[in-house]
Amino acid sequence: MLGSILPFSEETADRVSEYCENSSLPITDALADHWEWTRTRFPDADKMSSRLQGSWMIFTARDRKPKRVLEIGCFSGYSALAWYEGTRDTQAEIVTLEYSKKMIAASREAFKKYGVDDRVKLIEGPAEQTLQTLTGEFDLIFVDANKDGYAGYVQTILDKKLLSPNGIILCDNVFARGLSVGPDCAPWLNDHVRPYWLSCGQALNEFNTNLVKDKRVDVLLLPVFDGVTQIRWRDPATRA
Numbered sequence: 470m471l472g473s474i475l476p477f478s479e480e481t482a483d484r485v486s487e488y489c490e491n492s493s494l495p496i497t498d499a500l501a502d503h504w505e506w507t508r509t510r511f512p513d514a515d516k517m518s519s520r521l522q523g524s525w526m527i528f529t530a531r532d533r534k535p536k537r538v539l540e541i542g543c544f545s546g547y548s549a550l551a552w553y554e555g556t557r558d559t560q561a562e563i564v565t566l567e568y569s570k571k572m573i574a575a576s577r578e579a580f581k582k583y584g585v586d587d588r589v590k591l592i593e594g595p596a597e598q599t600l601q602t603l604t605g606e607f608d609l610i611f612v613d614a615n616k617d618g619y620a621g622y623v624q625t626i627l628d629k630k631l632l633s634p635n636g637i638i639l640c641d642n643v644f645a646r647g648l649s650v651g652p653d654c655a656p657w658l659n660d661h662v663r664p665y666w667l668s669c670g671q672a673l674n675e676f677n678t679n680l681v682k683d684k685r686v687d688v689l690l691l692p693v694f695d696g697v698t699q700i701r702w703r704d705p706a707t708r709a
């Protein structure tokens with residue numbers, strides 16, 4: 470196959486998602502309950518990662534064995550719970566950043582309910598500011614907040630060397646539903662959300678275009694989920 474993405478129809482894409490989910494390590498019952506709780510409680514629940522992404526997070530964390538995880542964009546706490554599950558071996562500290570009072574309350578409730586307060590630390594406030602207060606290194610960093618903030622977040626992470634020498638940054642939604650590739654790339658997107666994703670697409674296209682020119686890092690944009698960019702130090706020894 471010379472291309473990188475199969476041309477699935479919308480309906481087939483849903484079937485493929487379900488097929489992948491059924492053929493992957495399952496998320497825990499707690500995660501499944503929390504996912505369903507979020508889905509039914511919040512009108513903007515599509516901000517939450519999918520169930521299959523939860524499996525991906527658990528798998529990735531078990532594979533990379535981070536000692537510290539940083540997440541920018543907590544929402545209802547689903548991904549933080551997945552990072553927690555994936556780091557039971559390493560007992561990693563999970564630091565998650567969120568500014569919405571409503572979502573801070575929802576996440577805190579979930580973290581208490583599922584007994585993860587021992588390792589999950591939620592830092593409240595705009596990530597543009599809270600990120601600046603962080604010290605030390607993180608082995609796995611998940612960027613999943615406001616899309617017009619990605620460029621600044623990644624610059625800060627690299628400038629402050631918050632990424633450990635062999636760590637990885639994972640940036641979610643870098644396709645902006647396809648609109649970072651082109652404004653005509655998501656005919657299925659409804660008109661209610663299209664303007665929002667169009668502006669995200671512009672910001673993320675700029676982010677994607679500039680990031681690959683940054684000589685400090687190796688960058689890989691993968692056509693999975695809504696586009697995931699992986700970033701690592703080009704030379705972990707010097708992090709020049």
Ligand code: SAM
Pocket residue numbers: 516517518541542543544545546547548549566567568569572594595596597613614615618
């Ligand atoms: N990581 C979550 C998950 O996988 O379920 C989803 C995160 S959701 C896509 C993005 C979150 O980032 C929202 O809860 C939003 O309130 C938060 N957010 C947006 N802009 C932010 C900012 N400038 N500072 C902190 N949080 C922000």
